[in-house]
Amino acid sequence: MVRPPLRFLGIAVGLMVSQGAGASELEIIHTARAGDTLIGIEREYLAPPYRWRGLKTLNRVDNPMRIPVGTPLRIPESWLRVEPRSARVVALNGEVTMNGRPLTADARVPAGAILRTGMSGFVTLAMPDESRLTVQPGSQAQMEKMQGYKGIAGQSTQINLEQGRLETTVTPQRGPAARYQIRTPTASLSVRGTAFRVGSDPSAQSSQAEVTQGEVAMGNASRADAQALPA
Numbered sequence: 001m002v003r004p005p006l007r008f009l010g011i012a013v014g015l016m017v018s019q020g021a022g023a024s025e026l027e028i029i030h031t032a033r034a035g036d037t038l039i040g041i042e043r044e045y046l047a048p049p050y051r052w053r054g055l056k057t058l059n060r061v062d063n064p065m066r067i068p069v070g071t072p073l074r075i076p077e078s079w080l081r082v083e084p085r086s087a088r089v090v091a092l093n094g095e096v097t098m099n100g101r102p103l104t105a106d107a108r109v110p111a112g113a114i115l116r117t118g119m120s121g122f123v124t125l126a127m128p129d130e131s132r133l134t135v136q137p138g139s140q141a142q143m144e145k146m147q148g149y150k151g152i153a154g155q156s157t158q159i160n161l162e163q164g165r166l167e168t169t170v171t172p173q174r175g176p177a178a179r180y181q182i183r184t185p186t187a188s189l190s191v192r193g194t195a196f197r198v199g200s201d202p203s204a205q206s207s208q209a210e211v212t213q214g215e216v217a218m219g220n221a222s223r224a225d226a227q228a229l230p231a
Contacts (some may be wrong), residue, residue: 094121139164
């Protein structure tokens with residue numbers, strides 16, 4: 001059976017910055033085809049406890065068993081069946097810890113892990129989509145999210161830079177679930193395929209971004225707009 005076309009709204013469409021729980025919630029649009037039912041869509045994509053009744057209410061569907069062909073159906077990202085992903089250490093030097101313990105070469109780094117580097121340490125990760133991320137000396141970053149979604153191409157990555165600097169080369173993001181985002185306490189950057197560096201200084205409540213290839217969007221963490229930063 002050929003799966004219906006899916007596409008993401010929000011950040012995944014382009015270089016946009018999300019702010020707050022409501023604004024950061026992505027949705028996919030499922031375009032109904034012949035034979036589609038809400039129960040079938042639930043079985044294909046949704047994770048418990050989300051059910052077809054929620055889709056019915058959200059999309060104001062009259063008959064869950066008979067959906068007109070071409071009807072756009074919204075599905076929130078948080079309702080989707082998650083497939084966890086992890087990164088891999090490909091380069092390591094000096095003092096580097098993961099969740100307070102020394103990190104080793106070729107180790108797997110799961111979502112949620114906190115990485116800290118000493119003043120002469122750094123670590124480079126191969127991300128699940130083969131992007132490269134380097135946590136530079138004197139930095140702390142949390143791998144907040146690395147996941148895909150069952151039946152949907154692409155993956156969602158979010159990294160929280162708490163202090164210090166990161167450098168990343170991002171593989172062009174493909175698929176409706178594709179998103180690569182770095183957040184600092186004062187800014188958020190979203191990208192679909194480029195190379196850039198980002199720094200955060202909590203004491204000065206400031207963030208800096210340097211684009212080395214392509215373009216990213218950077219916005220203030222308290223605002224919903226974004227400024228494009230070309231190389």
